[in-house]
Amino acid sequence: MQDQTLRSIEPTYQEIEAEQLVIDSIANATLPTPSTKRIHKVPEMLIKETDDYKKYYVPKVVSIGPYHFGDKKLEFVEKLKPVFAMKLLSNNKETLRSLYKTLGEPQMVQELRSLYEENLIAEFCNRDFTKMMLLDSCFILYCVRFIFFRDSDDCEDLNTHQIVYLHQDLFLLENQIPFKVLIEVMKLVNPDSWVDKFKSFISGNILASQKHKRTWLEKILCIGNNQSSLGENKLGFSNVPDHLLHLLHRTLTNDEQVPKNDHLKSEDDSRCTFRNVNELMDVGIHFKPSGTMSLAHIKFLQGWFWFTADVELPPISIDDSTKPMLLNLIAYEMCSRDAHAAWVTSYICLLDSLIDHPEDVKALRKAGVLENSLGSDKEVAKLFNEIGTGLVPNNLAYSEAKYCMQKHYKSRRNSLISELKHEYVKSPWAFFALLGALIALFLSAVQSYYTVWSPEGECDELCKLLKRNHHL
Numbered sequence: 001m002q003d004q005t006l007r008s009i010e011p012t013y014q015e016i017e018a019e020q021l022v023i024d025s026i027a028n029a030t031l032p033t034p035s036t037k038r039i040h041k042v043p044e045m046l047i048k049e050t051d052d053y054k055k056y057y058v059p060k061v062v063s064i065g066p067y068h069f070g071d072k073k074l075e076f077v078e079k080l081k082p083v084f085a086m087k088l089l090s091n092n093k094e095t096l097r098s099l100y101k102t103l104g105e106p107q108m109v110q111e112l113r114s115l116y117e118e119n120l121i122a123e124f125c126n127r128d129f130t131k132m133m134l135l136d137s138c139f140i141l142y143c144v145r146f147i148f149f150r151d152s153d154d155c156e157d158l159n160t161h162q163i164v165y166l167h168q169d170l171f172l173l174e175n176q177i178p179f180k181v182l183i184e185v186m187k188l189v190n191p192d193s194w195v196d197k198f199k200s201f202i203s204g205n206i207l208a209s210q211k212h213k214r215t216w217l218e219k220i221l222c223i224g225n226n227q228s229s230l231g232e233n234k235l236g237f238s239n240v241p242d243h244l245l246h247l248l249h250r251t252l253t254n255d256e257q258v259p260k261n262d263h264l265k266s267e268d269d270s271r272c273t274f275r276n277v278n279e280l281m282d283v284g285i286h287f288k289p290s291g292t293m294s295l296a297h298i299k300f301l302q303g304w305f306w307f308t309a310d311v312e313l314p315p316i317s318i319d320d321s322t323k324p325m326l327l328n329l330i331a332y333e334m335c336s337r338d339a340h341a342a343w344v345t346s347y348i349c350l351l352d353s354l355i356d357h358p359e360d361v362k363a364l365r366k367a368g369v370l371e372n373s374l375g376s377d378k379e380v381a382k383l384f385n386e387i388g389t390g391l392v393p394n395n396l397a398y399s400e401a402k403y404c405m406q407k408h409y410k411s412r413r414n415s416l417i418s419e420l421k422h423e424y425v426k427s428p429w430a431f432f433a434l435l436g437a438l439i440a441l442f443l444s445a446v447q448s449y450y451t452v453w454s455p456e457g458e459c460d461e462l463c464k465l466l467k468r469n470h471h472l
Contacts, residue, residue, distance in 0.1 A: 040335035085138035176243035253343040255296035300404035346397035352388025
């Protein structure tokens with residue numbers, strides 16, 4: 001009876017084999033092959049409603065790349081692409097043929113196709129895909145060279161309204177082609193002129209206002225002083241971006257010389273309890289625009305007095321194009337493994353935490369950090385609150401500046417100053433009452449001093465004499 005029980009407990013051959021398969025599957029596991037995709041679809045978690053997707057992520061004038069190709073609403077500009085291509089190539093069919101052969105090489109086509117979602121480009125044969133890359137790249141470069149800067153009369157085919165939306169369409173996540181294709185075209189069409197053109201084009205689309213734009217852009221674009229031949233390095237792009245949106249993102253998030261997070265010692269240190277701009281201003285923290293446009297650079301500077309400090313924020317200009325641009329930059333950070341620092345997302349989350357009311361927008365606007373071309377301050381506050389909802393920032397982003405802000409905010413002396421400002425300074429009647437009380441106290445002190453310590457005069461001698469005679 002016991003032998004039968006032991007046999008039933010012992011594992012069978014099938015059970016041992018199944019166990020070994022589990023062990024081997026875990027022990028022999030390897031990392032998955034890295035994806036070659038560089039041009040992504042918008043993550044579903046970002047699309048709150050279908051209308052939001054159409055409004056902020058779908059092109060309104062031109063389709064670039066395969067994801068929105070064939071949209072009937074975009075047919076007008078699609079018909080202009082061959083015309084613009086021939087104008088860009090100076091109507092030279094041999095140049096056109098050479099470009100088509102270069103982009104149509106099997107190895108090139110395979111590399112370019114691998115950058116897209118495979119299931120979304122399966123309907124395009126290699127010939128159609130190559131034609132699309134050629135026409136779209138020529139269209140982009142034609143716009144950069146002739147339309148956006150009004151260098152010629154060749155923009156008569158598009159009205160001002162279409163050009164504005166065209167600008168926005170070129171920086172949508174799903175509306176991109178590989179930047180390598182643009183470089184192949186630039187090699188054939190006046191390569192010496194493209195450095196300045198692209199520098200100006202990207203400068204015109206950064207978030208900061210015109211007065212804050214600096215020459216640091218040359219460094220981000222890897223633009224040198226003596227670059228004039230045909231190679232990729234010679235064209236001014238030593239580190240070729242994946243596409244136009246990537247180039248804009250890299251321009252906005254240059255993180256060289258970002259301060260180390262030396263102050264982040266515990267979870268309590270990283271917790272911020274201040275709620276908005278006005279709360280920080282009450283304790284002596286003032287805001288001003290930084291000297292760099294990089295969203296990675298935020299500085300906390302102690303003031304001349306122990307109760308004051310400055311926080312430098314990258315300035316940002318707000319208009320109708322700001323929200324779609326920010327949303328597509330955030331979507332790019334969610335998809336790209338090269339944007340792990342998530343500077344755009346972190347900066348928007350920081351502004352969302354600082355802006356609760358229109359008064360906070362007004363304070364940043366007066367400080368020169370925000371330039372409001374959108375409308376009322378209430379609309380700007382709503383914009384950042386809507387974009388910031390549900391976003392997850394990089395916990396290490398701006399940790400040193402936030403640590404210093406929190407430390408200054410929690411200081412007892414600064415809290416006392418804040419209470420005094422709230423109690424007396426912000427209420428005119430309370431302020432005048434306090435001022436009157438202080439004046440009365442000062443006068444009483446002066447009177448007491450002169451009563452006790454004033455020198456004797458002739459009147460004092462007379463008073464003493466009268467008192468003595470009266471006493472007698």
